Amino acid sequence: MKIKLWGVRGSIPTTGPDTEKYGGNTSCATVAYGDSLLVLDGGTGIRPVSGMASSYKRIDILLTHLHLDHIQGLGFFSPLFDPSKEIHIWGPASGSQSLFSRISRYLSPPLFPVLLRDVPCKLELHDVSNTFFDIGPFRIQSGYIIHPGPTVGYRIIREKLVFTYMPDHEPALGSHGMINDPKWVSGYDLAEQADILLHDSQYTKEEYIIRRGWGHSSIYDAGLFAEITSAKHTLFAHHDPSHSDKFLEEMLALFKSGSKVSVGLAQEGSEIELV
C-alpha cells in the first residue's frame, strides 16, 4: 500500500520560506491500494488530493476528529461536488450529535456557502468508536485516544502491513506523564508493532510543560509512545506552526541523541510504499 503525506502541520496552515521543506498544510494523508483510496483527515492538505482522487469511483475519508485543522479542506475537495463519486466519511461518534450534524456546523453558512446535505456526490457518513471495519482491501481499527473532544486514531491493516495514524494525541496527560505499562497507555492497541506510526510531536519538552492538556505530545513523549508500542518506524507530525524547518531538525537531532527508536519527521509530499 502506498502512503502519501499531504499535510503534516498542526493547528493552522503555515506558509513561507521557513516551513517550505516540511510543509505548511494541515493534516491529511492518503493510503492507496488497487482501486481503494483512503483519505486520512481533511485539513488543508486535502485540496490537492482532488486530482489524485479523480480516478477513483469510491473515496473513503477517515477523520480523526473535527478540530478545524482536520476538516478545513473538506469544502475544497472537489470529488464532493461530483455526482459520479461515492464518498464515505468516517469520524468519531459523540454522545450527543451525529457526525453529519457536527460536520454540518462547519459546512454551512456563515462559515461555508454550501450545505453538507447539498453536495452532489453520493455521500454516506459513518460514526465510529472502538471498532473494526473493512474498506476494500483494508481492515481498519478505530479507537478513542486522549485529545479534547471525541477523537480516534486509526490502525490501517492490509495483510500483515500496518500503518497507524494518530496526528493528535496526548498519551502523557497526567501528573507523572505516560504510565510505562501498555495496558495503561492510550492508543496502545492501535500502534502496537505498526510498520509506520504517524504520531503527534507538536512540542518540545519545555513547551509541553506549559501546554499540558491541550491534546498534543512533546517529541519526547511521542518517542516514548513509539518505544512502548514497539512501532517499527515513527514519523513525528503535527508540527507546531511556530516551528521552522531548521527548528524541527534541531528538535529531531536532540531527540535522536538520546534515543534508539527509529524516527523521522513527517514531510508534506513524501511517499512511503509499504510492501
Next chain:
Amino acid sequence: MAAYEIEIILNRQLADCLSIPVFITDTAGNLIFYNEAAEPVLGKRFEDTGEMPVEEWSTIFKPFDNNGNPMAPEELPLVKTLTEQYPYHKSFQIVSLKGEKQPISVTSYPIISRSEEFVGAVAIFWKQKLK
C-alpha cells in the same frame, strides 16, 4: 495486549493527582488501580501488589454499619455500583489495619465510556470529619 479504555486511564491519571483514597475496578470488581492515598487503607503498595482479584481485596475491609452491625457486601456502595451501574454514597465504619473501627464515607460511580459502555467503577473513601 489490550489497553484499558481511555476513560479508565484518565480516571487513574486523575486519582494519581488526588490526596484522597481512590480505588478503580474493572466491571467484575477486580481492583485494577489504587492511588498512593489508598495504600494505607489497604496496607499495601500498588507497586508491590499490582492488580488484585475481587476475591482478594474485598476481604481486606470489614465493614460495619453505624450501629456496629456487620454489613453484607451487597450493601456497600461499590458493590451496588458494579451491580446497577449507578452512583452510590454511604457512611459506615471499617476496621482499620490496627483493629480500630474507623468511620468513613464512600462515594462510588460507574465509568460509562463515550461509547456508552460500562467499563469500570471508582470508589472514593472519605474520612468522616469529627463533629
